[in-house]
Amino acid sequence: MDTFMPLLSVVNAEDPEGRELTYTFALYSDEGLTKLVAQSSPIVGQHNGQTQWQSTESLLEGAQYYWQVTATDPDGAQSRSSVSQFTVLTANARPATPDLIAPHQGQVITKDYLDIVVSQSDDRDGHSVGYAFELDTVPTFNSATKRGQLIWPQEEGDVVWSVDQLQAGQTYFWRVKAVDDNDAYSDVLNGQFTVQQGQLPLRKPVVKNPGQRMGRQYRTCVGIA
Numbered sequence: 001m002d003t004f005m006p007l008l009s010v011v012n013a014e015d016p017e018g019r020e021l022t023y024t025f026a027l028y029s030d031e032g033l034t035k036l037v038a039q040s041s042p043i044v045g046q047h048n049g050q051t052q053w054q055s056t057e058s059l060l061e062g063a064q065y066y067w068q069v070t071a072t073d074p075d076g077a078q079s080r081s082s083v084s085q086f087t088v089l090t091a092n093a094r095p096a097t098p099d100l101i102a103p104h105q106g107q108v109i110t111k112d113y114l115d116i117v118v119s120q121s122d123d124r125d126g127h128s129v130g131y132a133f134e135l136d137t138v139p140t141f142n143s144a145t146k147r148g149q150l151i152w153p154q155e156e157g158d159v160v161w162s163v164d165q166l167q168a169g170q171t172y173f174w175r176v177k178a179v180d181d182n183d184a185y186s187d188v189l190n191g192q193f194t195v196q197q198g199q200l201p202l203r204k205p206v207v208k209n210p211g212q213r214m215g216r217q218y219r220t221c222v223g224i225a
Helices: none
Strands: 007-011 022-028 036-039 050-054 064-072 078-080 084-087 100-102 107-109 114-118 129-136 147-151 159-163 171-180 189-195 215-218
Touching: 007 022, 007 064, 022 050, 114 129, 114 171, 114 189, 129 159, 147 159, 159 171
Parallel strands: 107 189
Antiparallel strands: 007 050, 022 036, 022 064, 064 078, 064 084, 100 114, 114 159, 129 147, 129 171, 147 215, 171 189
16 A cells, blocks of 8 residues: 555455445454454445545555454344455555556457556656456446456556456446556456357457466356455
8 A cells, every 4th residue: 555544445245135335444463353444334335336545644664464354234234355465565656557458448349358458557667567457247347257468568558458258138237457566556447348149259269378468367256346
């Protein structure tokens, strides 16, 4: 984190009965969660699929912190997130947020594959910068079909993430953030597109591996962001 008062974010939980949940953030200075630094009041879940809270306490440079979120339903039943951690390093500037090149926001495509293209980010400290992409069928990015890739470009130019096996008639949500080699993250760039209904043309074979931009691929990600 490059700020003394970080903004924490969690993917909203789901209530089986569809009721509104509240979220309480708790921030600790120890892994055992015994030394409370700051805690939010209950926050009603925000409607973009995520809920955020900014620390009310100024944190210490170089210190490591641990945080957890508790979701509560109207009857008082609770569910806790896994514990996440971060280190405050304000001397390391965050990389800039990438700019969107393609596809256009809300674009309708006619094929079952797509290149998501963003510009490379600037890092004021001169660190190497990677790009963490995610794609899902829900805006909360917590479905079983979520996929992603962390790409470390080896050359100048735009960053391309190729996705395939897209389903006709489906709307997809994607996001990307830049991350430097000291684990400082940019703000998130979000987008969405829809695959046209009906029969889609077959894709021509393309050499994919090895390629110019190799990265670690994963299918599922941690729910807390």
